[in-house]
Amino acid sequence: MKLTLSLAAATLLAASTAYAQSYPSEPVTLVVPYGPGGASDLAGRALAESAREYLGQPVTVVNQAGAGGMTGARDVVQADPDGYTLLLARVGMALSPAVNENSSVDWDEYTFISPLEATPMILAVADDSPYESVEDLLEGIENDPGAMSYAASGATAIDGFTVQSLLADAEMDPLTAATLIPLPWGW
Structure with a gap:
């Protein structure tokens, strides 16, 4: 019985290794839907560097900024669904279809693979501010x-959505309670 289990395990390992070696058989493109130099770009480049070691193929980061990340998202959704064009998605990629009926990408056009990172949100005011608590x-x-x-990447980016959620939870209209100032770099 021990020999049978060992042979079965070896067969499964060999089969899974052979299957794993079939992908990727060519370089992979990772679309970062924001401009270079921001948090998304840095996360994408770190992922590409690590993934190269595990995949045995180069992972090329391509920045495709525009429309709060939806330009890059649209390009990935329209690419061949062969696993060679991936999207470094942000919360906005999921929020946009939920809050915008004219979103260029629908929620069900994505296949989410894995979370990549956790981004903490910090609420801060100037040291001489009269506000000492939330x-x-x-x-x-x-x-x-x-x-x-308040400044944010956009209404459906995590920084903008977090503030809007805070205001809504306090039973204030997020659209009139405070003014969103979009950050010019869109990251």
């Missing part, structure tokens, strides 16, 4: 709607 800040926003602004 409650103080929310009270200030509520008392003077629209007077405060």
Whole structure:
């Protein structure tokens, strides 16, 4: 019985190794749907470097910025579904179809493979600010709607969505409570 289990395990290992060696048989393209130099680009390049070791093929990072990441997402969705063109997706790739009925990519056009990283969100104010707690800040926003602004990559990027969620949870209209100032680099 021990010999049978050993032979079965060896056969499975050999079969899985042979299957794994069939992909990839050529270089892989990783589309980062934002400009170079930002957090997404750095994450994509780190992934490409690590993946090369495991895949045995080069992984080329291609930056395709535009439309809050949806330009690159659209290009990947339209590529051959052969596993050789991958998307470094961000939260916005999933949020856009959920909140925008005219999104260039539908939610079900993606096949999510794995999470890549966790990005912490930090709420901070200037050292000399009168706000010393989240409650103080929310009270200030509520008392003077629209007077405060925040910078974010876009409404469906994680930084913008986090602020909008905070405002909505405080029962404020995220569109009028504070003003979104889009970051120019779109990362």
